Each structure stands twice: as structure tokens, then as C-alpha cells.
Amino acid sequence: MLVLSRKKGESIIIQDHIEVxxxxVEGDTVRIGISAPKHIDIFREEVYASIQEANRESATPLAPNVKAFMELLRETENKKK
Known part of the structure; x- marks a missing residue:
């Protein structure tokens, strides 16, 4: 991790395209502004973690649920006969 000291109004540049x-600075709170191209997503850490968790949940294989559904469908069809 790179650690830099900056004062109010000072910036850092990341790869020519992102300016922070x-x-x-108010007590323990630091307000920052970020200028970046529109195609770059910027999230607070807790929001990013929530998005990642939602992505992991949606990528979970559905095979057990599909199997259970197919078995239920077969049972229903067998009862009709």
C-alpha cells in the first residue's frame, strides 16, 4: 500500500486518468472527490463487498433445485396417471 500525506485541496493522480x-478534513472524517472516466466504476468498500456477495450468490449452481423441481414434476405426472 502506498501511503501519502495530502492537505485540503491537494490531489493525487492515478494512471493519467483518475484524480483523487x-x-x-473534519475530525476523523476526510471528504475526497474522485474524477475518473465514466467507464470506471467507483464504489465505497461496503457497497463493493455487497455487490461481490450478490454476484457469488447468483453464480451458485442451481442443479439441486432443478433436480428437486424435476422430481416434483414427475411425481405430479405420476399422480395424474
């Missing part, structure tokens, strides 16, 4: 500026 310190807007205010």
Missing part, C-alpha cells in the same frame, strides 16, 4: 482530491 482531498476536499475537507
Amino acid at each position: 482530491t482531498v476536499l475537507a
Whole structure:
């Protein structure tokens, strides 16, 4: 991790396209502004973690649920006969 000291109004540049500026420092809170191209997603860490968890859940194989559904469908068909 790179650690830098910046004062209010000072910035850092990341790979020519992303500028991070310190807007205010109030007690333990630092307000920053981020200028980046529109195609770059920027998330707070907790939001990013929530998105990743949702992605993992949606990628979980559905095979057990499909098998259970197929068995239920077969039972229903057998009862009709």
C-alpha cells in the first residue's frame, strides 16, 4: 500500500486518468472527490463487498433445485396417471 500525506485541496493522480482530491478534513472524517472516466466504476468498500456477495450468490449452481423441481414434476405426472 502506498501511503501519502495530502492537505485540503491537494490531489493525487492515478494512471493519467483518475484524480483523487482531498476536499475537507473534519475530525476523523476526510471528504475526497474522485474524477475518473465514466467507464470506471467507483464504489465505497461496503457497497463493493455487497455487490461481490450478490454476484457469488447468483453464480451458485442451481442443479439441486432443478433436480428437486424435476422430481416434483414427475411425481405430479405420476399422480395424474
